[in-house]
Amino acid sequence: MGGPEVEGRSILMSPFPGSAGPHLFTGRTYTLTDEGGDPSEYYRLVRKTADACLRLVPGAGRLLRAVREASTWKGRLPWSMGRGRDMKKVLVAVDSALGSYLTGVEEHLRTLSPAHLFDTTLRTTRRQHLLYMMEIELNNRLARAAFLEAPYRMALIAHCLKDFREDCRAVNGDIEMLCSRCDGGCLVRLASELLERFGVEPYISASMDHRGLFQGLMARHPGLGVLGIACIPELVMGLRLCEELGLPAVGVPLDANRCSRWMGQCLETTVSLTELDRLLGGTGDWN
Numbered sequence: 001m002g003g004p005e006v007e008g009r010s011i012l013m014s015p016f017p018g019s020a021g022p023h024l025f026t027g028r029t030y031t032l033t034d035e036g037g038d039p040s041e042y043y044r045l046v047r048k049t050a051d052a053c054l055r056l057v058p059g060a061g062r063l064l065r066a067v068r069e070a071s072t073w074k075g076r077l078p079w080s081m082g083r084g085r086d087m088k089k090v091l092v093a094v095d096s097a098l099g100s101y102l103t104g105v106e107e108h109l110r111t112l113s114p115a116h117l118f119d120t121t122l123r124t125t126r127r128q129h130l131l132y133m134m135e136i137e138l139n140n141r142l143a144r145a146a147f148l149e150a151p152y153r154m155a156l157i158a159h160c161l162k163d164f165r166e167d168c169r170a171v172n173g174d175i176e177m178l179c180s181r182c183d184g185g186c187l188v189r190l191a192s193e194l195l196e197r198f199g200v201e202p203y204i205s206a207s208m209d210h211r212g213l214f215q216g217l218m219a220r221h222p223g224l225g226v227l228g229i230a231c232i233p234e235l236v237m238g239l240r241l242c243e244e245l246g247l248p249a250v251g252v253p254l255d256a257n258r259c260s261r262w263m264g265q266c267l268e269t270t271v272s273l274t275e276l277d278r279l280l281g282g283t284g285d286w287n
C-alpha cells in the first residue's frame with residue numbers, strides 16, 4: 001500500500017478510511033479532503049449544515065427549491081423571493097461551515113479565458129459552489145429511496161477518474177464506456193465493483209449528450225434510476241436534468257475538480273467510496 005509517486009499516474013489504495021486513493025489533491029475551485037486526504041469531515045459538516053438550514057426553511061423539498069432559486073442569482077438575493085431573509089441566513093450558515101472547502105474560486109474566475117466566458121460550469125461562482133454542495137445533500141435525502149427502489153439502476157462515473165491513464169483498457173459499451181477492471185487500485189474499478197454489489201450498472205461517462213442518453217434509456221427501462229459521480233457543478237446539472245425528466249437520481253461529488261477542463265490537463269482525483277457505499281444502502285464500510 002502506498003501513495004502516488006507522480007501526480008497523474010496510477011491510483012493506489014489509500015490508508016485513509018474516507019476515500020480510496022492518494023493523499024490530498026487540490027482542486028481548481030474546491031477540495032473536499034483534509035490534509036490527510038480524508039473527506040469525512042466535509043460530509044459530517046454538510047449533513048449538519050443541511051439540518052441547521054432545515055430549521056430556517058423547514059421541509060427538504062422547500063429548502064431545495066429555495067437553494068436552487070438562490071443559486072441562479074449572482075448579485076444580491078431579491079426580496080421578491082419571499083424567503084429572502086431566511087435564505088440570507090442559509091447562505092451565512094453554508095458559507096461559514098463549508099467555505100473553507102473552496103480553493104481559489106475568485107482566482108479561477110479572474111483568470112478565465114475569453115473562450116470560456118460563456119461556459120456556465122466554468123463560470124460557477126463562490127455562492128453557487130456553496131449552494132450546490134447543499135443542493136446535492138438535499139437532493140440525495142429526497143431522491144435516495146426512489147432511486148434504491150428503481151427496477152433498473154445505472155451509474156455514470158466521470159471519465160476524469162480514469163482518462164489520464166495511458167494504459168486504461170476501458171472499452172465501448174452498449175451506451176457508454178465500460179471499465180475492464182485492469183488495475184486493482186483504480187477508483188473507477190473500485191467504484192464499479194461497489195456499484196455492482198448493490199445491483200447498479202456502472203458506466204464511465206464519456207458522452208456530452210446526457211439528455212439523449214437518458215431519454216434512450218428511459219425507452220428501454222421504464223423504471224430507470226441514475227447515480228452520478230462528477231465534479232460539483234456537473235453533478236448538480238445532471239441531477240437537475242434527471243429531475244426534469246422525472247428520473248430518481250442521486251450523486252457523490254468528486255473530492256476535487258481536476259480534469260483538463262478545469263486544470264488545462266487531466267490530473268488525478270478521488271471520490272469517497274464510503275459515501276457511495278452509504279448512499280447505496282451500505283454501512284460505509286466499502287471494503
Ligand code: SF4
Nearest residue numbers: 168169170179182186
Ligand atoms: S480499464 Fe478500468 S481499472 Fe483499468 S485503468 Fe481503465 S478505468 Fe481503471
